[in-house]
Amino acid sequence: QSVLTQPPSVSGAPGQRVTISCTGSSSNIGAGYDVHWYQQLPGTAPKLLIYGNSNRPSGVPDRFSGSKSGTSASLAITGLQAEDEADYYCQSYDSSLSGWGVFGGGTKLTVL
Amino acid sequence: QVQLQESGPGLVKPSQTLSLTCTVSGGSISSGSYYWSWIRQPAGKGLEWIGRIYTSGSTNYNPSLKSRVTISVDTSKNQFSLKLSSVTAADTAVYYCARGLYGDYDYGQDYWGQGTLVTVSS
Numbered sequence A: 001q002s003v004l005t006q007p008p009s010v011s012g013a014p015g016q017r018v019t020i021s022c023t024g025s026s027s028n029i030g031a032g033y034d035v036h037w038y039q040q041l042p043g044t045a046p047k048l049l050i051y052g053n054s055n056r057p058s059g060v061p062d063r064f065s066g067s068k069s070g071t072s073a074s075l076a077i078t079g080l081q082a083e084d085e086a087d088y089y090c091q092s093y094d095s096s097l098s099g100w101g102v103f104g105g106g107t108k109l110t111v112l
Numbered sequence B: 001q002v003q004l005q006e007s008g009p010g011l012v013k014p015s016q017t018l019s020l021t022c023t024v025s026g027g028s029i030s031s032g033s034y035y036w037s038w039i040r041q042p043a044g045k046g047l048e049w050i051g052r053i054y055t056s057g058s059t060n061y062n063p064s065l066k067s068r069v070t071i072s073v074d075t076s077k078n079q080f081s082l083k084l085s086s087v088t089a090a091d092t093a094v095y096y097c098a099r100g101l102y103g104d105y106d107y108g109q110d111y112w113g114q115g116t117l118v119t120v121s122s
Helices: none
Strands: A009-012 A019-021 A034-041 A047-050 A062-068 A072-077 A086-094 A100-103 A108-110 B005-009 B017-024 B034-041 B049-054 B060-061 B067-074 B079-084 B093-103 B108-112 B117-121
Touching: A009 A019, A009 A072, A019 A086, A019 A108, A034 B108, A047 A062, A047 B108, A072 A086, A086 B005, A086 B108, A100 B049, A100 B060, B005 B093, B017 B034, B017 B093, B017 B117, B049 B067, B049 B079, B049 B093, B060 B067, B079 B093
Parallel strands: A009 A108
Antiparallel strands: A019 A072, A034 A047, A034 A086, A062 A072, A086 A100, A086 A108, B005 B017, B017 B079, B034 B049, B034 B093, B049 B060, B067 B079, B093 B108, B093 B117
């Protein structure tokens, strides 16, 4: 049971827009901790996709965007491409015990 | 270009201590506003945050693992390490090391190692 809740899977056709939600609580996202998003392609290490709720590292296409509101965050992907098929994880911190890192359970994106 | 590389035994016996090292190249482990993390992923499952250490030596650990985990830094070797004691089969996973950046706020973990599979079995 992950501290942050994500849908297990989402799907969309090429060119479409999909969103992935990440729901937390008042001790993590709602406490003001930033949310980061990672993309994990099959057999590879995760890659930082979004940091600080809505910022893209250099090299990440602007098709990827993030937002945060209250105790939740979202990742949006527009103009879906075949190479976007991957697992996506949100990550934040929890203040319940010493500010430890927490991940969502991950969402498998399938491009139809 | 910063690179991280995990190393250590791929097989550990139950009840023993898992020890992994992450070697950082392309930059000094003790400079800048960085923290150094360990994250693991059981086969077919999601990511689990194990803990992190700041260059100051301050640490944060996952409460569910805290009693068994120690993360340390060796600046002379540009490495940081993970020790997980009293392992069981549930600790079998791919273990990743990663670099995190912080400043006015947390910038996330921007560089990751390729991961190393550790199997706990007799």
